[in-house]
Amino acid sequence: MSNDFLWVEKYRPQTVDDTILPKQLKQTLQAIVDTGELPNMLFSGTAGLGKTTVAKAMCKQLGLDFILINGSEEGGIDTLRGKIKQFASSVSLQGGYKVVILDEADYLNPQSTQPALRGFIEEFSNNCRFILTCNFKNRIIEPLHSRCGVYEFNTSKKDMADLEKMHHQQDCSCILHLDNYILVQYLHQVVCQVHNVLHRVYCRNTESILQDYYQ
Secondary structure (H helix, E strand, C coil): CHHHHHHHHHHHCHHHHHHHCCCHHHHHHHHHHHHCCCEEEECCCCCCCHHHHHHHHHHCCCCCCCCEECCCCCCCCCHHHHHHHHHHHHHCCCCCCCEEEEEHHHCCCCCCCCCHHHHHHHCCCEEEEEEEEEEEEEHHHHHHCCCCCCCCCCCCCHHHHHHHHHHHHHCCCCCHHHHHHHHHHHHHHHHHHHHHHHHHHHHHHHHHHHHHHHH
């Protein structure tokens, strides 16, 4: 299916400047892009905050070849080593280093695969940089933390409290005062609720149609 029909791909931000992130985080990531040098990085935060999108955008802005590996689906040691080694051993078409984006790294086994990943980072350090994304950074072993800059994508507790208050009171008057990043998260919650309601309605109507048919 063409990406033109997948809105999530068609409208995916292509640069850091296009993303909606907390102001300080966005400035920090943009500053890294401006230097032209990408370090090893660990992006931490709940699902749907843009971690993978930002990783891709930074690589595209810097003109770097990258590979995306899903840790929850391709988390075996042999699979990781094979993919990373094959990718790292070839010459970059762009002439620079390459980037391995390891999505959902917290799904990797902390007793075996994550220590092996630490070895991969050291083994291919001359030719590769690594960007790890995770939902729970406490599931990432300390040796990986120490080899990556850690960047938090989560909303602050105060902002989350404001969202909860707005949600329970159904008070939309303060929407205009919300930061874009916080507003997107609020709308995400609303859209998810609408989706659940529509799904229940669909299931209920389907059940009703089946009952009428068999009667």
